[in-house]
Amino acid sequence: MGTPEPRQITPLRKRKKVxxxxxxxRGWLQRPLVMGAVSPSSRTLGRAMAAYVPDPAxxxxxxxxxxxxxxxxxxxxxxxxxxxxEAALVLVEYAPEFCVLLRARFPAxxxxxxxxxxxxAAVTRAMEGKCLEAVVSSLPLFTKPxxxxxxxxxxxxxxxARGAPFIQFSYALTMPVKPERIGAELLTSPWIKxxxxxxxxxxxxxx
Numbered sequence: 001m002g003t004p005e006p007r008q009i010t011p012l013r014k015r016k017k018v019x020x021x022x023x024x025x026r027g028w029l030q031r032p033l034v035m036g037a038v039s040p041s042s043r044t045l046g047r048a049m050a051a052y053v054p055d056p057a058x059x060x061x062x063x064x065x066x067x068x069x070x071x072x073x074x075x076x077x078x079x080x081x082x083x084x085x086e087a088a089l090v091l092v093e094y095a096p097e098f099c100v101l102l103r104a105r106f107p108a109x110x111x112x113x114x115x116x117x118x119x120x121a122a123v124t125r126a127m128e129g130k131c132l133e134a135v136v137s138s139l140p141l142f143t144k145p146x147x148x149x150x151x152x153x154x155x156x157x158x159x160x161a162r163g164a165p166f167i168q169f170s171y172a173l174t175m176p177v178k179p180e181r182i183g184a185e186l187l188t189s190p191w192i193k194x195x196x197x198x199x200x201x202x203x204x205x206x207x
Contacts, residue, residue, distance in 0.1 A: 045169055045195040046078030052167045052187075052203050053134045056083035064130045066090045066123070068116040068137040068152070071098055073105050075138055080106075088133075090126050092116045117148050132160045137168045141176035154182035157206045166204040171197050183207050 053065060065084050070076045070091045080086055086108035093099050099113045112122045116139055135156040141149045154177075156166045166184075170176060179186040182204070189201035 042192075042195040043074060043078065045192050045199055045201075046075040047081070048189060048192055048201050049075055049136055049167050049169060050078040050082040050084075052165050052201065053079065053082055053084060053136065054164070056085065056088075059085070059088060059133060060131070062130050063088050063133050064090055064127060065133055066092065066127075066135045066156070068092050068135065069094070069139040070102060071095075071138060073102055075136060076102070076106055076109070079136065090123065092120065092123060117144060117152055127159065132156075132164065134164060135160070135166045137166065139168070141168065141170070142172060146177075146181075149177045150182050153177050153184070153204050157182065157184060157204060160206070162206045164205065168202045168204070169199045170202055171199050175202065177204070179204060179207075 056063075065079060065088055067076060067079065067089060070093055076089065076091060079089065086106055089106065089109035091102055091106070091109055091111045092114055093102060093111065094113070094115055096113060099111050102109070102111045110126055112120065112126065114120045114122060116137075137152070137156075139152065141152070153166050153168070157164075160166075168176065175186065183206065184204045185207045187203040187205075189203075191198045191200050
């Protein structure tokens with residue numbers, strides 16, 4: 001028997017990745033200060049962020065995980081792979097086109113279009129009577145003034161039980177918010193070099 005010819009079909013995941021990168025780049029061209037990055041986070045970074053979410057086995061029907069700036073849903077998918085129920089996810093996304101994409105990909109999640117830096121009545125309603133287990137953020141914090149950064153992280157920690165994490169990634173050497181400014185403790189991961197550019201995970205918790 002002859003050697004079989006190599007398959008020429010592009011894997012679905014590769015096609016999806018290229019499509020997402022094109023969407024993300026178009027969004028960055030339109031809103032560079034809102035997007036902050038020219039491409040989505042890598043799956044490696046997504047898994048690293050999701051690993052800091054408390055064990056979903058301990059969640060109940062009132063548990064929620066709030067994701068800020070999910071973009072095309074790379075980190076969202078990692079949260080689901082971690083075991084977070086899709087129905088427990090509340091996704092706050094600024095870009096309308098990404099909201100459409102997120103609703104199609106994660107139909108059981110609650111997708112809210114809005115500015116994660118500003119008080120959001122829809123988020124408040126979604127969290128009423130719920131237990132916020134973690135906040136996972138891909139927001140480009142360094143594009144905003146200090147007061148807004150502190151309000152996003154400090155305000156999120158105030159909504160959660162002591163010790164619950166606010167999980168953020170950063171490309172920078174400096175901290176987007178000094179933990180002592182918001183009465184928090186900070187854990188930093190090693191650099192994730194498989195992400196381009198390299199990034200690390202920052203985990204803020206109430207002190």
